[in-house]
Amino acid sequence: MNKLLLQAVKKTKKIKNKTLLLSAALLLSSTAITQVQAQELDIKVTNLTQGLHFTPILIAAHDGDTQLFKSGEMASTALQMMAEGGDISALSAMLTNADKAENPAMGLLAPTMSTSTMLSTMDDNMYLSIVAMILPTNDGFIGLNSWKIPSEAGTYTFTINAYDAGTEANDEMITGGGAPGAAGIPAAPGMNAGTGGTGVTMTEDNAYVHIHRGNLGDDDLAAGKSDLDNTVHRWLNPVASITVTVN
Amino acid sequence: MILINKKLALTGLATMMLSACGGSSSSSKMMLVEMPEPMFTYSYQVRVTNLTYAQPMSPLALVLHNEGKLWTVGEMASVALENLAESGDNSGVLAETLVLSGQGGSGLLLPGMSETLDVSYTFTDVNNAPMMLSLATMLVNTNDAFTGINALEINNLAIGESISLTTSSYDSGTEKNSELMATIPGPAGGGSGEGFNAERDDIDKVAMHSGIVSVDDGLMVSALTQAHRFDNPTLAIMVTRTK
Numbered sequence: 001m002n003k004l005l006l007q008a009v010k011k012t013k014k015i016k017n018k019t020l021l022l023s024a025a026l027l028l029s030s031t032a033i034t035q036v037q038a039q040e041l042d043i044k045v046t047n048l049t050q051g052l053h054f055t056p057i058l059i060a061a062h063d064g065d066t067q068l069f070k071s072g073e074m075a076s077t078a079l080q081m082m083a084e085g086g087d088i089s090a091l092s093a094m095l096t097n098a099d100k101a102e103n104p105a106m107g108l109l110a111p112t113m114s115t116s117t118m119l120s121t122m123d124d125n126m127y128l129s130i131v132a133m134i135l136p137t138n139d140g141f142i143g144l145n146s147w148k149i150p151s152e153a154g155t156y157t158f159t160i161n162a163y164d165a166g167t168e169a170n171d172e173m174i175t176g177g178g179a180p181g182a183a184g185i186p187a188a189p190g191m192n193a194g195t196g197g198t199g200v201t202m203t204e205d206n207a208y209v210h211i212h213r214g215n216l217g218d219d220d221l222a223a224g225k226s227d228l229d230n231t232v233h234r235w236l237n238p239v240a241s242i243t244v245t246v247n
Numbered sequence: 248m249i250l251i252n253k254k255l256a257l258t259g260l261a262t263m264m265l266s267a268c269g270g271s272s273s274s275s276k277m278m279l280v281e282m283p284e285p286m287f288t289y290s291y292q293v294r295v296t297n298l299t300y301a302q303p304m305s306p307l308a309l310v311l312h313n314e315g316k317l318w319t320v321g322e323m324a325s326v327a328l329e330n331l332a333e334s335g336d337n338s339g340v341l342a343e344t345l346v347l348s349g350q351g352g353s354g355l356l357l358p359g360m361s362e363t364l365d366v367s368y369t370f371t372d373v374n375n376a377p378m379m380l381s382l383a384t385m386l387v388n389t390n391d392a393f394t395g396i397n398a399l400e401i402n403n404l405a406i407g408e409s410i411s412l413t414t415s416s417y418d419s420g421t422e423k424n425s426e427l428m429a430t431i432p433g434p435a436g437g438g439s440g441e442g443f444n445a446e447r448d449d450i451d452k453v454a455m456h457s458g459i460v461s462v463d464d465g466l467m468v469s470a471l472t473q474a475h476r477f478d479n480p481t482l483a484i485m486v487t488r489t490k
Contacts, residue, residue, distance in 0.1 A: 048320055050418050050454035112321035112420075112452045159415075219466045230465050231424045234457040236479050238415065241320070 038122035041149065042245040043101075045130060046114040048159070049239050051232040053110055053189040054142060055086030056103035057132040059117055060095050061125040061149065068094070068129045069145055071209050075165040077180060079131075079209075083141045083165035085178030085186060086133040099125050108135070108189050121149055130160070130242065136174060136188040136228055139165040140212045142240045155245045159238030164212040171199040172215060172226035185227070192232050194221025211237070289376055290367040290490035291401065295384075296483040297356045298413070301474040303433060304394075304482070305335025305385040307352030311368050311377040315345040316398045318383075318453045324419040326445075328383065328453075332393040332419035334432055334442025335385040347377055356384065367490070378402045380486060387433030388471060391422040391449070392456045394481045401486065409487040413480030416456040421447045426459060428470035435471050 041061065047054055058068070068091055069079050078090035092102055099122065105115035109132070119125075130144040143163040150156060164170070168183065174193055175184025200216050217230030291311070297304050308331060310317075317340060318328055327339030341349040348368040356362050368377045379402075383395035394416040404410065422430065422444065431440040460466035463473040 046320060048455040050420065050450060050457055111450065112454045114321065216465070217460075219460075219468070230460045231426070232457075234460070236416070236456065236458045238455070238479075 037151075038120050039149070039151070039153075040247040041119045041121065041128075042116060042247070043119060043128070044114055044116045044243040045104075045109070046241040046243075047109045047111055047239070048241055049111050049235050051111055051190060051192070052137075052235060052239065053108045053135045054105070054132040054240070055108060055135060056088055057105060057109065057115065057130065058082070058088040058091055058100065058102055059104065059119065059130050060098045060100040060128070061119040061121055062095055062098035062100075062127055062129060062146075063124050064127055064146070066095065066098065066127070066129075067146055068131050069143055069163070069165075069209050071145070071163070071211075073209060074207055075167050075209055080139070080165055080167040080180045082131055083133055083139040084168050084180055084182070086135070087178075088131070091131065097123055097125070099123075111190075128244065130240075134162055134212075134239070136172075136185045136193055136233060137212070137215060138170045138172070138183075138185055139168040141165060144242060149244070150246055153246050155243060157241065157243045160240050160242060161237040162212040162214075162235065162239045164206075164210050166204060166207045166209055169202050169204045170213075170215075171197075171201060172217070172228050173197045173199055174227045188228070188233070190232070192229055194224075194227045194229065196223045197227040198223075198225050200225045284371045285373070286369055286371060287373060287376065288367055288369045288490055289488065290365060291380060292363060292365050292487045292489050293380070293382065294361055294363045294485045294487075295356060295382070296361040297358050297481070298483055299358050299386070299477045299481050301358055302386040302388050302477050302481070303358065304356040305331065305352075305387050306337050306354055307356065307362065307364060308337035308340040308349065308383045308395075309351070309364050309366050310341065310343070310346045310349040310381050311366055311379070312345045312347055312381065312398075313375070313378045317343070317381045317395070318397060318417065318419075320417075320453050320455070322453060323451055324421050324453050328393070329391075329419055329421045329447075330443050331383055332385055332391040332417075333422050333444065335387050336443065337383070340383055352384070355387070365489070376402065382484070384482075386416060386477065386481065388431055388435040388475045389433075389456075389459055390424045390426065390430050391419040392416050392459075393419060396484060396486075399486065401488065404486070404488040406488050406490060409485050411483070411485045414482040414484065415479040416477065416481045418449070418454050418456040420450045420452045420454060423449045424457075424459070426461070426466055426469035426471050431470050435475055437470070440470075
């Protein structure tokens with residue numbers, strides 16, 4: 001019975017009809033409500049880096065069967081779209097029953113800046129995932145994969161690392177190439193990169209999602225192998241801090 | 248003294264208490280005032296190990312506090328922190344207004360070496376036990392890199408209990424990472440590299456450090472070599488409450 005009611009709530013939530021949702025909720029006995037035990041979450045993401053921007057961030061509370069990415073496995077096309085061009089739409093479309101926040105920063109998240117959102121663990125969405133492309137990189141992204149949301153109320157802070165989708169050679173050339181399969185880096189939002197690089201590498205031999213080895217950059221913004229500045233666009237992990245408040 | 252601090256509005260009563268303090272005629276109230284105040288001392292032992300290959304750490308700044316932070320990612324570094332991060336001078340951090348009690352390191356903490364510091368705080372109100380412990384030190388073969396502990400909660404630490412952790416490195420954002428010899432205060436700068444400079448020619452916000460580049464990895468003007476590169480973590484720390 002509870003399951004049926006839950007499904008009713010889920011359905012009404014999907015079609016976003018507040019009147020229906022209300023009447024469905026009224027059907028729930030108080031016992032059923034305590035069994036649901038949905039938790040309200042405040043989630044804050046901080047860009048810890050000194051010279052990198054994050055493109056629109058996707059934050060989701062989802063079930064245990066969903067994974068946006070997996071280390072050591074090949075990236076999905078949806079992940080590739082996010083990692084190479086910052087496009088989170090295909091990844092977001094995969095999250096059918098999740099509670100999600102698309103682009104909470106309303107654009108780029110600049111170095112040292114933070115953005116926040118609120119999610120719910122309703123419908124057994126007990127796992128948290130976060131992804132966003134890192135600029136300027138070829139296919140680097142910040143990644144949190146299926147962090148189990150604690151049932152105990154409290155504030156939890158941890159850091160996350162930079163991954164490489166394994167889908168594009170890290171040539172470090174700013175060409176505007178953001179479409180899946182297109183070579184090059186879409187942009188350097190800090191406006192502090194160069195031109196005329198000949199390319200750091202033309203191959204990506206590790207086609208599995210892995211920890212990013214970092215940008216190389218060089219000290220000649222008009223030539224050299226890389227269009228990136230080696231005193232500005234490198235990083236060390238961790239690259240982002242996550243604070244989750246379980247209410 | 249406690250009564251005076253409470254600024255009693257009743258002048259007559261206050262006068263009576265003051266005269267009691269002065270040792271005039273005896274009364275039961277005088278006994279109350281002269282009772283010795285209870286004293287509490289909390290002590291912590293902090294063992295710090297430099298995990299880097301060739302980054303000496305400047306003399307440590309270890310402090311106990313109840314509020315605030317020594318730094319916040321995304322905010323401007325305090326002048327005290329700027330001093331520590333650019334020149335390795337810990338005096339400003341030890342004198343920050345939030346500090347209840349502080350302890351400085353004995354000198355440079357060399358790579359691979361450990362140092363143990365003790366810090367204590369004595370207080371009279373049982374509710375004033377120290378809540379947080381912070382530590383900061385500069386990676387001296389850099390422009391403005393520092394590492395440490397930022398407001399570690401120690402209020403639930405029982406006597407004999409320890410917390411172990413490792414630390415990442417930060418950039419104070421107050422000096423461009425030029426790696427020029429004239430800007431590196433540590434031995435890699437040849438002993439004449441500049442320390443503190445009030446000018447802030449970087450992003451002027453604290454962030455995580457991106458590591459040094461070095462002459463061996465593509466920065467031709469750098470005074471640093473491959474040996475000065477570092478990765479996170481840079482310190483291993485064990486905090487033990489001893490009293």
